[in-house]
Amino acid sequence: xxxxxxxxxxxxxxxxxxxxxxxxxxxxxxxxxxxxxxxxxxxxxxxxxxxxxxxxxxxxxxxxxxxxxxxxxxxxxxxxxxxxxxxxxxxxxxxxxxxxxxxxxxxxxxxxxxxxxxxxxxxxxxxxxxxxxxxxxxxxxxxxxxxxxxxxxxxxxxxxxxxxxxxxxxxxxxxxxxxxxxxxxxxxxxxxxxxxxxxxxxxxxxxxxxxxxxxxxxxxxxxxxxxxxxxxxxxxxxxxxxxxxxxxxxxxxxxxxxxxxxxxxxxxxxxxxxxxxxxxxxxxxxxxxxxxxxxxxxxxxxxxxxxxxxxxxxxxxxxxxxxxxxxxxxxxxxxxxxxxxxxxxxxxxxxxxxxxxxxxxxxxxxxxxxxxxxxxxxxxxxxxxxxxxxxxxxxxxxxxxxxxxxxxxxx
Amino acid sequence: xxxxxxxxxxxxxxxxxxxxxxxxxxxxxxxxxxxxxxxxxxxxxxxxxxxxxxxxxxxxxxxxxxxxxxxxxxxxxxxxxxxxxxxxxxxxxxxxxxxxxxxxxxxxxxxxxxxxxxxxxxxxxxxxxxxxxxxxxxxxxxxxxxxxxxxxxxxxxxxxxxxxxxxxxxxxxxxxxxxxxxxxxxxxxxxxxxxxxxxxxxxxxxxxxxxxxxxxxxxxxxxxxxxxxxxxxxxxxxxxxxxxxxxxxxxxxxxxxxxxxxxxxxxxxxxxxxxxxxxxxxxxxxxxxxxxxxxxxxxxxxxxxxxxxxxx
Numbered sequence: 001x002x003x004x005x006x007x008x009x010x011x012x013x014x015x016x017x018x019x020x021x022x023x024x025x026x027x028x029x030x031x032x033x034x035x036x037x038x039x040x041x042x043x044x045x046x047x048x049x050x051x052x053x054x055x056x057x058x059x060x061x062x063x064x065x066x067x068x069x070x071x072x073x074x075x076x077x078x079x080x081x082x083x084x085x086x087x088x089x090x091x092x093x094x095x096x097x098x099x100x101x102x103x104x105x106x107x108x109x110x111x112x113x114x115x116x117x118x119x120x121x122x123x124x125x126x127x128x129x130x131x132x133x134x135x136x137x138x139x140x141x142x143x144x145x146x147x148x149x150x151x152x153x154x155x156x157x158x159x160x161x162x163x164x165x166x167x168x169x170x171x172x173x174x175x176x177x178x179x180x181x182x183x184x185x186x187x188x189x190x191x192x193x194x195x196x197x198x199x200x201x202x203x204x205x206x207x208x209x210x211x212x213x214x215x216x217x218x219x220x221x222x223x224x225x226x227x228x229x230x231x232x233x234x235x236x237x238x239x240x241x242x243x244x245x246x247x248x249x250x251x252x253x254x255x256x257x258x259x260x261x262x263x264x265x266x267x268x269x270x271x272x273x274x275x276x277x278x279x280x281x282x283x284x285x286x287x288x289x290x291x292x293x294x295x296x297x298x299x300x301x302x303x304x305x306x307x308x309x310x311x312x313x314x315x316x317x318x319x320x321x322x323x324x325x326x327x328x329x330x331x332x333x334x335x336x337x338x339x340x341x342x343x344x345x346x347x348x349x350x351x352x353x354x355x356x357x358x359x360x361x362x363x364x365x366x367x368x369x370x371x372x373x374x375x376x377x378x379x380x381x382x383x384x385x386x387x388x389x390x391x392x393x394x395x396x397x398x399x400x401x402x403x404x405x406x407x408x409x410x411x
Numbered sequence: 412x413x414x415x416x417x418x419x420x421x422x423x424x425x426x427x428x429x430x431x432x433x434x435x436x437x438x439x440x441x442x443x444x445x446x447x448x449x450x451x452x453x454x455x456x457x458x459x460x461x462x463x464x465x466x467x468x469x470x471x472x473x474x475x476x477x478x479x480x481x482x483x484x485x486x487x488x489x490x491x492x493x494x495x496x497x498x499x500x501x502x503x504x505x506x507x508x509x510x511x512x513x514x515x516x517x518x519x520x521x522x523x524x525x526x527x528x529x530x531x532x533x534x535x536x537x538x539x540x541x542x543x544x545x546x547x548x549x550x551x552x553x554x555x556x557x558x559x560x561x562x563x564x565x566x567x568x569x570x571x572x573x574x575x576x577x578x579x580x581x582x583x584x585x586x587x588x589x590x591x592x593x594x595x596x597x598x599x600x601x602x603x604x605x606x607x608x609x610x611x612x613x614x615x616x617x618x619x620x621x622x623x624x625x626x627x628x629x630x631x632x633x634x635x636x637x638x639x640x641x642x643x644x645x646x647x648x649x650x651x652x653x654x655x656x657x658x659x660x661x662x663x664x665x666x667x668x669x670x671x672x673x674x675x676x677x678x679x680x681x682x683x684x685x686x687x688x689x690x691x692x693x694x695x696x697x698x699x700x701x702x703x704x705x706x707x708x709x710x711x712x713x714x715x716x717x718x719x720x721x722x723x
Contacts, residue, residue, distance in 0.1 A: 035525035036627055043526055073525075178696065204669065206695050214622035214631065217421045218666035222695075224546060225414035225667065238527070238623055250417070251539065251547035306529075 025068045026331045028053075028095040028127075029088040031081050031108065034073035037211035040264055041100055041237045045129070046071055048311050049097070051300050052318045062325035067318070076100065076211065078107035085111045089124065094333045097317070099130025099149070100236075102180040109136065112144045125333035129317055132234075132259075133180045134188075137358040141406035144333075146340055146359045148317040152181065152234065152259075154402055155281050155365070156188035158395050159232070159257050162367050164196045169255070171203045173228035175219060177239055178207035185234035185259075203228050211239060216246035223247075229254050236260040241269040248273040255279065261370065263310040267383045274370040275387060284312035284349055285368050285389040286380040292348040308382050316347045316363070320354070352397060358406035365400050367393040413544040418667050419660065420543075424552045426659025427559035428621075431614035432632060433639040433651045434566065435607030441646030442583055442603045444501060445493065448508040450611055451633035452515035456481050457612025458619025458628065459523055462530035470533040474558075477616050482609030489604040494597065512629065520626050527625035555617050562613060563652070570648075579603060583646075638706045644719025653717055658702045665698035672697075 030049060032042035046069065053067045061067065070093060072084040081104045088096055098108055105128055116123045126145045128136065132152040136145060150158075163169050174189050176182030186205055193200050203226040206219060213219075220243075223231060231254050235243055240260055247254075248270065254277070260266070261280040270278055286297060286308070297309035324339035325331050342356040352363040368389035373381040381388040436450045460480050464473035488511070496507040532551050539547040570576040582589045582599050590596045619628070639658060643650030672692045676682070709716060 035520070037623075037625065039526040039625070206693070208666075208695075209699055212631065212699065214628075215421075215425065218418060218663045218698075221414055221417045221421060221546070221663075222667040222669075224417070242623065249539075249547065249549040249552075251542065251545065 024065045026062060026065050026095065026325070027068050027070050027091075027093045028097055029070050029072055029084070029093045031072045031074050031084045031088070031096055031098045031104070032100050033076040034071060036075045038076050038100055038237045042073075042076075044264060044307050045099060045311065045314070047304055047307060048300070048309065048314045049318065051296075051303075052315045055296075056318055056322045062322035063329055063331050065325075065331060067322070074098075074104060076104070078104050081107055082111055085115075089115060089119075089122070092122070094123065094331070095125050095127065095321075097127045097129055099128060102131040102133030102136065102184070105131030105133065105136055105145075106140065106180065109140060109142050109145050113142050116144055123333045125337055127317055127321065129311065129314055131181075133184050135180075135184075137360040138405045141358050141404070141408055143337065143359075143408055143410055146337070146354065146361070148313045148320075148361045150283065150363065150365055150400055151360060152184045153188045154360075154400050155259055156185065156192055157402060158365050158367065158393075158400060159281055160189070160192040160196050161395075162393055163193070163200070163230075163257075169197070169200055169230045171201050171226070171228045172230045172232060173204040173206075173223045173226055173254075174202065175204075175206050175208070175223070175231060175233045175235070175243070177210040177235055179210050181234055182207050182210070185232070189232045208239075211237070213239065214242065216243045217250060219243070220246045220250045220252055223254065224250065224252055230257060231255070232257045234259050237264060241265040244274065244278065245269040253277070257281075262368075262382065262389060263308060265383070267308075267370070267385050267387065270370060270387075271385060272387070275372060276369060278370040279367060279392070280370075280389065281365060281367050283316075283363050283365055285366060285391075286382060287368070287378055287388055288349060288366055288391060288394075312348060313361070313363070316345070316352060316361070319347075320345050350397065355401075355404075358404040358408070360404065362397045362401055364397045365395040366391050367395070413546060414667060416543055417546045417548075418663050420548060420552070422660030422663035423656060424555055424659070425663060426656035427556055428614055428618055429635065429639055429659055430652050430655035431559045431562060432611055432618075433636045433643070433655060434562075434648060435610035436636055437640050437643070437646060437648055437651045438610075439604055439607040440640065441648075442579065443497075443600050445497075445504045445508065445604075446501075447604075447607070448505065448633075449511040449515060450508075450608070451629040451636060452512045453481055453485065453608040453611040454615040454618070454632060455519060455624075455626070455629035456484065456515060457615025458530065458624045459519055459528070459615075460612065461616040461619060462523075462528050462624055465530065465533075474613075474616055478609040478612040481612035481615075482605040485608035486601055486605035489601045493604065494601070512633070516626055516629060523626075525626060527623050530620045530624040532620045551621060555621060558613070558617055562610065566610075566648070635702060638702045640716075641706050642702075642709050642716055644716025647716065647718040650716055650718030658705065661705070662698050662701055665694050665701050668694050670694040 030046055032045055033039055034042045049069050053069055057066045074081040074084050085108060098104055108126055112124050112126045128145060128147045130149050132149055134151045134153040137147055137151055174186045176185050190202060244266055256278045258280050261278050262282055262285055293312055300309040320343060324336045328335040328339045340354055341359060343354045345352050349364045352361055354361050368391050370387055371378050371390040373386055373388050377390045378388040432454055436447055439445055439447050457477050461473040461477035464476045493507060496503040536551045536554050538550050540550045540553040541548050570580060578594055579599060582596055586596050639651055639654045643654030
């Protein structure tokens with residue numbers, strides 16, 4: 001008899017071991033590079049997801065359940081991501097998130113749409129936190145895809161609006177990674193500058209292989225030879241920090257307009273040489289006013305001394321997802337998607353809106369410049385450099401909107 | 412003018428690093444007939460060892476200790492691995508080094524993780540060496556050049572001016588005769604292998620912090636060193652030197668020049684349709700594949716390479 005009881009106890013213990021708690025789990029597959037040239041980017045993103053998921057779980061979870069991140073290493077490749085997606089569906093995971101690389105995002109949107117068409121009772125929802133190719137919410141839009149980052153055209157619109165008033169910009173060089181994102185940035189930059197600043201000359205335009213260039217000095221020499229005073233780049237990860245490092249080494253004096261200068265080694269690579277030279281367009285930085293995320297970000301930075309909190313949109317995304325699940329009183333992706341579309345939400349930087357027509361999040365954006373920490377406008381530095389970002393312009397959510405060509409097939 | 416000089420300097424720096432990488436490969440190949448597929452992995456090991464040593468002792472000891480440690484690894488691998496494979500001929504050796512390259516990459520991942528490690532240029536070498544017109548030339552690039560020129564001279568002196576060098580050279584072409592004269596040829600092979608991989612490690616020590624130290628760094632240079640050896644001529648140190656500089660400079664200039672395929676085709680009197688994807692390609696985009704194009708051309712028109720002493 002006692003034998004039987006201990007068996008029961010064992011079973012109970014095992015059950016506890018596997019669920020972790022009495023609450024069921026909603027798993028979110030995180031499909032991003034955890035090895036290869038962009039491993040640092042994927043790793044930082046995962047840590048930020050885990051942090052906000054933990055907070056959501058502590059404050060009641062989503063629809064009575066806990067969220068859990070399940071990492072998958074896609075090595076930055078669309079093919080690997082499709083293999084990851086196969087394991088995701090095999091494991092019965094219903095939510096995926098990805099951000100690094102629009103090429104990967106395209107592959108996943110396709111795979112998710114096909115899967116959902118064939119398995120209407122096991123639908124999967126794709127939450128995109130950083131892949132910014134505009135086509136994902138235009139020609140290639142899908143009901144199953146939600147984007148929480150401003151797309152490349154919206155960002156370029158804000159940057160070129162800002163340049164419209166900066167008469168020092170005369171000769172622009174466009175440098176980008178040779179894939180969907182880099183192409184989209186170059187195309188938008190050229191079209192928008194031609195419309196807003198016809199006097200500005202594009203003195204050069206180059207695409208380099210993504211993640212493969214370790215020494216950017218030949219590109220910097222070319223930029224110098226072209227006599228550019230401004231560089232527009234959509235580069236991210238090491239492709240940006242190595243570029244900035246080469247520019248610094250060569251003593252290039254030009255302004256960098258970037259999407260991603262605020263993280264992952266780029267501030268360290270810039271150091272003092274980046275002061276007043278490097279601008280970024282983001283949905284948040286550590287010195288935005290008012291900064292409701294400050295305490296959260298400081299706690300994160302303390303927990304991970306090598307990292308700086310960067311993706312406010314990850315927090316927005318996870319909390320919006322939790323709200324959608326609570327509103328739907330369900331964790332079923334189809335019902336959650338219906339709650340998410342058209343959701344108005346009070347995020348840390350103000351009202352944000354998940355536009356129903358294309359599933360693009362409309363949120364406030366900021367243009368900021370790398371400046372010396374002064375305790376006032378630059379209250380916090382970044383990566384312990386003594387420099388941080390200072391807001392130059394705030395763009396209200398409404399002003400970031402662009403028309404969409406999306407014709408969405410709805411359920 | 413500024414562009415030409417700066418690009419030339421950049422090209423030479425890159426070329427010298429390539430030479431440091433490929434000289435060991437050439438040496439090992441010409442001596443032992445072993446095409447060492449794991450050569451770039453030793454370059455990576457050099458960078459990681461240097462990172463580890465520099466954390467404890469600082470960069471300068473690492474510059475010496477890391478290549479020695481990697482050299483020691485090379486000696487042990489030759490003695491207890493490669494020498495056994497040698498009995499079964501070249502294919503076995505080739506497979507052995509091929510497998511070794513995967514093994515080393517996985518070990519590096521296990522020990523140091525999948526992401527890049529924070530291996531930095533020492534403070535003393537941070538800064539500008541001189542300014543050319545308006546471009547700065549960083550001290551570290553000067554240092555890289557210094558190390559590679561120093562290595563080149565030392566290698567040359569060792570091979571031509573010392574007794575050991577003479578025996579090595581003799582064992583290169585007539586191993587049986589050298590053995591008959593009472594020299595321990597297997598031991599020479601072992602030392603050459605250790606020395607060759609130590610050279611690759613030295614390149615790793617100074618290349619790892621100039622660029623980036625991550626598990627993919629071996630694969631990134633793995634193919635280019637073979638291009639250098641094939642273009643230079645199998646088994647020719649001087650050829651490897653010329654090929655390295657050539658590839659370094661050509662690639663640097665290709666990135667810098669504003670020329671499209673349409674322009675190049677026009678030179679040959681071919682008119683390309685402006686709308687085609689091919690016509691829009693620029694030389695800058697083609698820069699990464701130029702060395703491979705070069706290799707194929709060399710294999711077709713001059714299979715023994717620029718300065719190769721023999722056909723295979």
